[in-house]
Amino acid sequence: MKTLLSSPIALAVFSVLWAGSLGAAPSPPPDAVLINGAGATFPYPIYSKWFDEYHKLHPGIQINYQSIGSGGGIRQVLAGTVDFGATDGPMTDEQISKAKGKILHFPTVLGAVVPTYNIPGVNAELKFTPEALAGIFLGRITKWNDPQLTAPNPEVRLPANDIIVVHRSDGSGTTYVWTDYLSKVSEAWKTRVGKGTSVRWPKDLGGKGNEGVAGLVKQTPNSIGYMELIYAIQNKMPYGQVRNSSGNFVKAELASVTAAAAAAAKEMPDDFRVSITNAPGKAAYPIASFTWLLVPSPIQDGAKRKMIVGFLHWMLTDRQKYAEPLAYAQLPKEVVSKEMNAISEIK
Amino acid sequence: MNGRSLWRKCVNGVMFGLTGLCTLVAVSVLFFILGYLVWNGGRAINWDFFTKLPKPVGETGGGMANAIVGSAKLLLLAALTGVPIGFMGGVYLAEFGGKTFSFLVRYATDLLNGVPSIVMGIFAYTLVVLPMKHFSTLAGGLALGVMMIPIAVRSTEEFLRTVPLSLREGALALGASKWKAIVTVVVPAALRGILTGIILDLARVAGETAPLLFTAFNNRFWSPGWDQPTASLPVMIFTYAIAPYEDWHRQAWAAGLVLLGLVLLANITARVVLSRKLSSVAG
Amino acid sequence: MASTTTLVGGAPRPGRARAFLLRLRSGDEIAHLITLIFASAIILITVLLVFELYRNSALSREKFGWQFLFTRTWDPVFEEFGALPFIFGTVVTSAVGLLLAVPLGVGAAIFLAELAPLRVSDALTFVIELLAAVPSVIYGLLAIFTLVPLLRNTVQPFLKQTLGFLPFFQGPIYGVGLLAAGVVLAIMIVPFIISISREVLLAVPVEQREAALALGATRWESTWKVVVPYARAGILGSIFLAMARALGETMAVTMVIGNDPRISSSLFAPGYSIAAVIANEFTEATGDLYVHALIELGLVLFILTIILNGLARLLILATQRKGTAHP
Numbered sequence: 036m037k038t039l040l041s042s043p044i045a046l047a048v049f050s051v052l053w054a055g056s057l058g059a060a061p062s063p064p065p066d067a068v069l070i071n072g073a074g075a076t077f078p079y080p081i082y083s084k085w086f087d088e089y090h091k092l093h094p095g096i097q098i099n100y101q102s103i104g105s106g107g108g109i110r111q112v113l114a115g116t117v118d119f120g121a122t123d124g125p126m127t128d129e130q131i132s133k134a135k136g137k138i139l140h141f142p143t144v145l146g147a148v149v150p151t152y153n154i155p156g157v158n159a160e161l162k163f164t165p166e167a168l169a170g171i172f173l174g175r176i177t178k179w180n181d182p183q184l185t186a187p188n189p190e191v192r193l194p195a196n197d198i199i200v201v202h203r204s205d206g207s208g209t210t211y212v213w214t215d216y217l218s219k220v221s222e223a224w225k226t227r228v229g230k231g232t233s234v235r236w237p238k239d240l241g242g243k244g245n246e247g248v249a250g251l252v253k254q255t256p257n258s259i260g261y262m263e264l265i266y267a268i269q270n271k272m273p274y275g276q277v278r279n280s281s282g283n284f285v286k287a288e289l290a291s292v293t294a295a296a297a298a299a300a301k302e303m304p305d306d307f308r309v310s311i312t313n314a315p316g317k318a319a320y321p322i323a324s325f326t327w328l329l330v331p332s333p334i335q336d337g338a339k340r341k342m343i344v345g346f347l348h349w350m351l352t353d354r355q356k357y358a359e360p361l362a363y364a365q366l367p368k369e370v371v372s373k374e375m376n377a378i379s380e381i382k
Numbered sequence: 383m384n385g386r387s388l389w390r391k392c393v394n395g396v397m398f399g400l401t402g403l404c405t406l407v408a409v410s411v412l413f414f415i416l417g418y419l420v421w422n423g424g425r426a427i428n429w430d431f432f433t434k435l436p437k438p439v440g441e442t443g444g445g446m447a448n449a450i451v452g453s454a455k456l457l458l459l460a461a462l463t464g465v466p467i468g469f470m471g472g473v474y475l476a477e478f479g480g481k482t483f484s485f486l487v488r489y490a491t492d493l494l495n496g497v498p499s500i501v502m503g504i505f506a507y508t509l510v511v512l513p514m515k516h517f518s519t520l521a522g523g524l525a526l527g528v529m530m531i532p533i534a535v536r537s538t539e540e541f542l543r544t545v546p547l548s549l550r551e552g553a554l555a556l557g558a559s560k561w562k563a564i565v566t567v568v569v570p571a572a573l574r575g576i577l578t579g580i581i582l583d584l585a586r587v588a589g590e591t592a593p594l595l596f597t598a599f600n601n602r603f604w605s606p607g608w609d610q611p612t613a614s615l616p617v618m619i620f621t622y623a624i625a626p627y628e629d630w631h632r633q634a635w636a637a638g639l640v641l642l643g644l645v646l647l648a649n650i651t652a653r654v655v656l657s658r659k660l661s662s663v664a665g
Numbered sequence: 666m667a668s669t670t671t672l673v674g675g676a677p678r679p680g681r682a683r684a685f686l687l688r689l690r691s692g693d694e695i696a697h698l699i700t701l702i703f704a705s706a707i708i709l710i711t712v713l714l715v716f717e718l719y720r721n722s723a724l725s726r727e728k729f730g731w732q733f734l735f736t737r738t739w740d741p742v743f744e745e746f747g748a749l750p751f752i753f754g755t756v757v758t759s760a761v762g763l764l765l766a767v768p769l770g771v772g773a774a775i776f777l778a779e780l781a782p783l784r785v786s787d788a789l790t791f792v793i794e795l796l797a798a799v800p801s802v803i804y805g806l807l808a809i810f811t812l813v814p815l816l817r818n819t820v821q822p823f824l825k826q827t828l829g830f831l832p833f834f835q836g837p838i839y840g841v842g843l844l845a846a847g848v849v850l851a852i853m854i855v856p857f858i859i860s861i862s863r864e865v866l867l868a869v870p871v872e873q874r875e876a877a878l879a880l881g882a883t884r885w886e887s888t889w890k891v892v893v894p895y896a897r898a899g900i901l902g903s904i905f906l907a908m909a910r911a912l913g914e915t916m917a918v919t920m921v922i923g924n925d926p927r928i929s930s931s932l933f934a935p936g937y938s939i940a941a942v943i944a945n946e947f948t949e950a951t952g953d954l955y956v957h958a959l960i961e962l963g964l965v966l967f968i969l970t971i972i973l974n975g976l977a978r979l980l981i982l983a984t985q986r987k988g989t990a991h992p
Binding site: 390391393394397398400401402403405407408409411412415418419466467470471474475477478483486487490491492493494495496497498499500501502503504505507508509528531535559561562564582585586588589590592595596616619620623624631634635638641645646649650653 | 703806
């Protein structure tokens, strides 16, 4: 086989690939269980932290979570291609009816969706009225120095530049929360666009995932986008305050997000699907949301079922404390105890 | 007439100058790409990159060890599916083909070649992922394997056809049956060319991202076996590049450098080997 | 008479099935059968692919019919889907790509085929063909961090100032958008045009050139007026092939096109291509109609590339058979 040997470099390339695939990689322990999940990018920072910590405690369990957007989480869990999903836009009755068994919603943390912006020369915290936000995203307010924006922000010099709107290009729970809020505060938005994980945006650019939107806003001057709070914080991007239903301009933070959930906590429905946007309360942040893990039931694989149940218990007890450093608010106590009971529904 | 011929000489010079400029632009693009990747990727590559797993989002550090191994596994699977089918198909067309059937095979090969890579991903998703109920290395490898088939066929057929008639007839004259002649004389003579064609094919498929998006999906951990999702270099580059984290950008450059390095190495090797072969046949 | 099977050794004629199996004793027949099976696998896979695409787009095809190709709306909430914005984005970015790549590519091919000494030409072509091997995602990676800021900060404002009276260069400047995607595509398809055009030009018989020169033409005139027209069909074929490649390009485009399904007259505006929307929305399309609409888009793209590839093949074949001297 002289001809083979005469391409030694080619052979070398091949051998490297071969060796890499066979020997060089450390394998997980033989009884390791790999659980696959996919869905929302909204809670991705806290989920990846949790799964990493859980893996350190239980090296035999690997939970592989891919943040592809809430729409993806819903679709893949319905198709059965992942063991669990995650979403910030709860499934509709129609979607649930498509599942083979049941799909149970388990709230994990509370988060906030904030309007972030990149205006050259402006680093202040802008105040946004609901009408202003709806107007910007509908394309009716086109310049940064529009009266609806300058009125609540008299000390800030807003330039006369065109506003570039950034939204999600993928199916997103963050979009669901944002459009849910806009539908509640703007009749025009409700009729023209509506709410959903994927909507027909009136304008401008689409980014993939919360990460993509953050990336676009960060790189595009005069842009505004919406994203989960931690993404704005981690990327050191300015984000604005929003006026709530009581008329106060509130900034998204642990206290205001927890306040938003207070009313809902007392009247949590059994299936945990609830919207807390534009919640009542003087200190409530108006664009807050629960985010849920979607767990199918029944789960055929006994080992996986135990793992998932075990993880849920761990997550609901004192691991909630990982949430706050990442700017997610903990679940109200009433919700936690209700969930503990609900876990037994996973068969 | 002097003025006119001066004008024409001028046009001559200018136009050729412009074409030279075009060539310069085209060539410098490659050097720009390489240079940029080496500069940014070179700074980001470290031992961690090759040995560690990705860290949780927002934390710096970590690496892409699982993506490198994942890509290797995918390519292995692609080669195992695409190469036999492509090679045998090429042998059929070059050595055995009947008229209408050959036409059909060629037409099908052409069609397959024209399938956009994202559509190939849809195909593998409906065929493998849905029934299996997971994303898997298997689905990704199969998608890439099917993409390899057309070029493997064409490569095999072309190089088999370049084997001179005298070689074939010589073997037959010595009493070999047709298949023996093919296996012992014709294929070995064409083997170098065929192999280089396949290496080029593998290199092309190594960089494909779209078909993996909904087949192999992605994985933050090692992917055991073949039926679980796996990370791969191209998908990691895509995911990290569009994100806002500086550390992820850094890692994307490193991954880009590694991927491009492998692809270019394979290409340069293959082409050098091929040109030597061609000149040895001609000269 | 029943089939006359010729057997090795001339044994008496058995029944059909036995005859077939006995024939298989001959190595040649086995080899033929094996390779035939693999070759049929190729046909099978292709048929299966087309079938799956067709079957899994049924809901969308039934609901929207041919109107799908002409509807501008893409509304997952109200479940109204139309392919027009994506066809627009795909066609426009490919057109921009070609507009930039063709003069560049043909110009470089002329230089490499006519002017450069053979060894230099070979070396440079080698380098250019390496460009064709660069994965698409790497082009995207580079484009995000180099091309887009360049366009946003320098090129687009310049175009707006100088050519802003044209509708193509009006409107807000984002950096990402149709123009960015077009430029990236141009860079990606240039190597194909150069490589094939150069080969085709080199194949033009030397007598053609010499005849022109003998008649007093300058080298440029001989090239431009005789050689290039002779190779015209092949060059056109390379352009069609490049176009087919541009249409299917996914990653680099989705990273810089802006991902907004709109139709606008300005090249600065964001857009969306068929491949990009499938890549972004496929794993998340909730609802069967949504998925089927996306797959139907894939089918549209596939058919478009088939047509273009077919045309390209015919044209390149035409050059190989005969040169074209008469328009």
